[in-house]
Amino acid sequence: MTVKDRWLLWVFLAPTLLLMGLMLFYPMVGTVIDSFHDTSFINPQPRFVGWAVYEKIWTSRQFPEVVWNSVVWTLGVVLLQNILGFFAAMLLNQKLPMQGVTRALVLLPFVLPGVVTAILWRFMYDPQLGLINSLLISAGILDESAAWLASSNTAMAAVIFVAVWKGFPFSMLIYLAALQNVDKSQLEAATIDGAGAWRRLIDVTLPSIREVILVNIVLTLILTFNYFDIVWVLTRGGPQNATHIFPTKIFETGFGQFRFGEAAVYGVFSILILAMLVALYVIVQQGARNRRPTA
């Protein structure tokens, strides 16, 4: 592309920049502005109140609950999803029979729409008709049906389990691609030197896909923190706020109670947490980029 044709770049970019500016970047600012205003169903006209809404949220009983739930939810899903995804990728990277079919089938939860996944698992967890209780009772593990989603002791674990079931194929795909790029000659050299499967994993495979693992973990942290549909359809944040995370709390406060100011404060906090995660992502990516030429 010659210098003379540069105008075309901007013509091509214009609609995208316009749309992203208006629909993604402006709303980020809009949320911060909203957080200093008070609105309610009775008083829909926003009123500037300074830090008052922050103070109200900050001192509320629910705020620490939402933060804690978000931490448990995000770390739980990310750790389990990446461990299971890595394990599945290792398994599907061996030359075993039926590999292609298994790989295709394992991708199904990834494609299954989120609301369908949540409805299916609501049914799986159902105290009367659900398959999970039926299997556990038949196997003699449970004496009587448990209400997995309705008890605040088990609800979070039950929701995390569903998210891992749906999310691990994505991690698996990324790890599988990375594993297939591992230098075969290094693996063979290690085998000749007498390294067993475990040593090859620790000494050759893991070091050479380190960056992919790190980037993938931070990426899933960000995506999981932003998750909405599965949690909302499974529990609506209940029972007794046991599964309320930032996105569900924002939706309920904003569109359930029309308290846009309070929802915006939760929004600002979630933006701050995400900003930290994004900074982590940049650091990890930068580290990966710097190490690559020497590797």
Added chain:
Amino acid sequence: MKQAASTRIVLVALQILLAIFVLIPLFWMLSVSLKPPTEPFSIPARLWPQEPTMSNYVTAFRPEFRTYFLNSIIVSGSSVVITVSLALLAAYSFARGTLLVLTGLMSLVVLAQMFPHSAIIIPIYKLMRDADLLNTHLSLIIAYVSVTLPVAIWMLRGFLLKLPVSLEEAAAIDGAGPVRVFFDIVVPLARPGVIATAVYVLIVTWQEFLFALSFTSTKEMRTLPVGLNDFIGQYGIRYGELMASSVMVSLPVIAVFFFLQRYFVAGLTAGAVKG
């Protein structure tokens, strides 16, 4: 690498276990959707109905479900076409332009794909309200195009960077203007990347729930995910119909995904592994 027979047996067993973990819920969804409404649930659960029937599908395919389906097709279809077109234009600029400011803008695109939808939805909702667009297909299409653009640009840029520039240069030397170079050379070559991106946008928009739930208020405008969520309350525990609806909602994306899987997986993992 050679493995001992015993190792292979363990690995195959683990692979089967993995497949079972993934498939049991899906198998059950299918099984219950084919169960006659009269056949009771039992403990231990019967894994396959005694007399499978399509009657749940017939009942579930009621007029409102058809409306939701049509809405989903309109909204997702439009979003796919618009996002992929805009993203291809933008990705071309990012892949071929050399200005420093473009590098900065590309960082903003990468940043934007991580924005939490729940934190930006209220200002977007207010924009739509002020533009009098709430409860229209257009409001969802605009929102979906905006939120899928960043990843779409990122995927297509990665794809265009791998295409040789020499063809474009040769065409330019032959006297083709920049617009013709783009439409006659770049667009046809970009086809695999375009397919991968289209599949991504389809998967995301077909299941999108938060915007659809917030922006639509009448049955006439609901899309499938919201409609399905409404069914939970309406039908109580008529799980047969609920599962039949779920299967019908899932089939289109699953079919598209499996036909076009290799494009999508290549497009996604290339970018993700290379960074």
